[in-house]
Amino acid sequence: MKYLIIALIVIALVAAFLYLENNIIDITRYSIKSDSIDNRIRIAHLSDFHSKPFKKVTHKLNNIKPDIICITGDYINDKEKNREKMLAYAKELTQIAPVYYITGNHERRLEGFDMLMAELEEAGFNVLLDRTAQTEIGGNKLAILGLDENQADFDDYKARKNGTYEYRDMSEYFRELEGAEGFKIVLSHYPENFEGLKQMNYSQYDFDLQLSGHAHGGQFILPLFGPVFSPGQGVRPKYARGSFGSRPMLIVSRGLGNAEFPFRLFNHPEINVITVSKAIQK
Numbered sequence: 001m002k003y004l005i006i007a008l009i010v011i012a013l014v015a016a017f018l019y020l021e022n023n024i025i026d027i028t029r030y031s032i033k034s035d036s037i038d039n040r041i042r043i044a045h046l047s048d049f050h051s052k053p054f055k056k057v058t059h060k061l062n063n064i065k066p067d068i069i070c071i072t073g074d075y076i077n078d079k080e081k082n083r084e085k086m087l088a089y090a091k092e093l094t095q096i097a098p099v100y101y102i103t104g105n106h107e108r109r110l111e112g113f114d115m116l117m118a119e120l121e122e123a124g125f126n127v128l129l130d131r132t133a134q135t136e137i138g139g140n141k142l143a144i145l146g147l148d149e150n151q152a153d154f155d156d157y158k159a160r161k162n163g164t165y166e167y168r169d170m171s172e173y174f175r176e177l178e179g180a181e182g183f184k185i186v187l188s189h190y191p192e193n194f195e196g197l198k199q200m201n202y203s204q205y206d207f208d209l210q211l212s213g214h215a216h217g218g219q220f221i222l223p224l225f226g227p228v229f230s231p232g233q234g235v236r237p238k239y240a241r242g243s244f245g246s247r248p249m250l251i252v253s254r255g256l257g258n259a260e261f262p263f264r265l266f267n268h269p270e271i272n273v274i275t276v277s278k279a280i281q282k
Contacts, residue, residue: 018263021263021264021265021266021267021268022258022263022264022268022269023056023269024268024269025054025056025057025060025256025268025269025270025271026254026268026269026270026271027060027064027270027271027273028270028271028272028273029272029273029274029275030243030251030272030273030274030275031274031275031276031277032208032209032249032274032275032276032277033276033277033278033279033280034183034208034276034277034278034279035278035279036140036141036182036183036184036208037140037183037276037277037278037279038139038140038278039138039139039140039278040138040275040276040277040278041067041068041137041138041140041142041183041275041276041277042064042065042066042067042273042274042275042276043066043067043068043069043070043185043211043272043273043274043275043276044061044064044066044068044069044070044097044271044272044273045069045070045072045211045251045253045271045272045273045274046069046070046071046072046253046256046271046272047071047072047073047074047104047189047211047212047213047214047253047255047256048072048073048074048104048213048214048216048253048255048256048257048259049071049074049075049076049086049255049256049257050074050076050077050106050255050256050257050258050259051075051076051077051079051080051081051082051083051085051086051257052082052256052257052258053082053085053086053088053089054256054257054269057256057271058089058092058093058096060271061093061096061097061271062096064271064273065097066096066097066273067097067137067138068097068098068099068100068135068137068142069093069096069097069098069099069100070099070100070101070144070185070187070211071093071099071100071101071102071125072102072104072187072188072189072211072212072213072214072253073102073103073104073105073106073107073189073213073214074104074105074106074107074189074213074214074255074257074259075090075101075104075107075120076106076107076110076116077106077257077259078105078106078107078109078110080110080112083116087119087120087123088123090120090123090124090125091123091124093124094123094124094125098126098135098137099124099125099126100125100126100128100133100144100146100187101120101125101126101127101128101146101187102127102128102129102146102147102148102187102188102189103117103129103148103150103189104189104213104214105151105189105214105231106259108148108150109153117129126144127146128144128145128146128147128148128187129146129148130146130147130148130170130173131145131146131173131176132144132145132146132173132176132177132180133146134180134181134182136182140182140183141181141182141183142182142183142184142185143177143180143181143182143183143184143185144184144185144186144187145173145174145176145177145184145185145186145187145207146187147170147173147186147187147188147189149168149170149188149189149190149193150168151165151167151189151190151232160232167193167197167200168200169200170200170202171200171205174186174202174205174206174207177205177207178205178206178207183208183209183276184206184207184208184209185207185208185209185210185211186202186207186209186210186211186248187210187211187212188202188210188211188212189212189213189214190212190214190232191210191212191213191214191215191239191240191250191252192232192233192237192238192239193212194210194212194239194244194245194248194250195244195245195250196233196238196239202248203245203248203250205248206248207248208247208248208249209248209249209250209251209274209276210248210249210250210251211251211253211272211274212239212250212251212252212253213252213253213255214230214231214232214255215227215230215233215237215239215240215241215252215254215255216230216240216254216255216258216259216264216267217240217241217254217255217264217267217270218230218236218237218240218241218267219258219261219264219265219267220264220265220266220267221241221265221266221267222265222266223266226240227240227241227267239252240252240254241253241254241270251272251274253270253271253272254267254268254269254270255269255270256269256270256271257269
């Protein structure tokens with residue numbers, strides 16, 4: 001009986017620890033100076049909800065008061081779990097700030113993809129499928145390119161690992177973005193596409209900021225080892241969290257939910273808050 005009680009206590013402690021690991025939300029803040037901005041703006045970057053209508057996120061966003069919200073894919077998972085709840089949740093997010101959204105690998109696996117995109121548009125999302133949206137916020141012009149990379153099939157992962165995957169040429173969309181005015185943002189689900197591709201990397205183009213997700217921070221982040229694994233990058237993924245480069249800069253979200261693997265370890269869900277302000281002229 002004593003050992004049973006000890007075992008139950010241990011199980012309860014582990015369950016409580018894992019619950020906290022998956023439900024404590026970190027806010028990671030970044031500051032960017034830009035000649036394209038006159039008045040400071042605040043961007044909230046969210047990624048990889050995986051069908052989790054996270055009430056804590058909306059509470060925190062109400063306190064953050066972002067000017068825009070960018071969602072970089074896997075909003076709904078490929079099993080369409082909580083579909084109606086996530087559509088209702090989309091309306092809640094749009095009450096906080098304008099939402100700019102791109103697809104991830106999970107949405108792209110859905111048979112009803114086009115219907116879901118229409119429903120998200122109806123809920124208020126600006127759904128960007130290989131197009132640039134231009135807007136003005138606080139006297140600043142913004143151009144936001146959303147890429148629909150469609151690297152969703154499981155065979156794609158194998159081909160990328162083997163170096164045989166044929167990436168889409170996104171240059172025409174970047175040329176459209178380069179012709180726009182203002183602060184230029186790229187939304188891409190896959191962070192490794194920023195500079196990890198030999199010829200088609202996105203960092204070669206003229207823009208300010210890329211926001212990406214997908215890697216879930218490596219799912220586990222172990223002391224002395226770092227992020228453990230990401231599909232498409234493999235073990236110890238480089239582009240799993242944090243920022244890379246200056247202009248263009250890549251910021252990678254650790255995401256909010258979980259997909260096939262049900263929990264995180266030393267890797268809390270994350271909201272990125274990016275403050276962009278005018279560069280000081282020297």
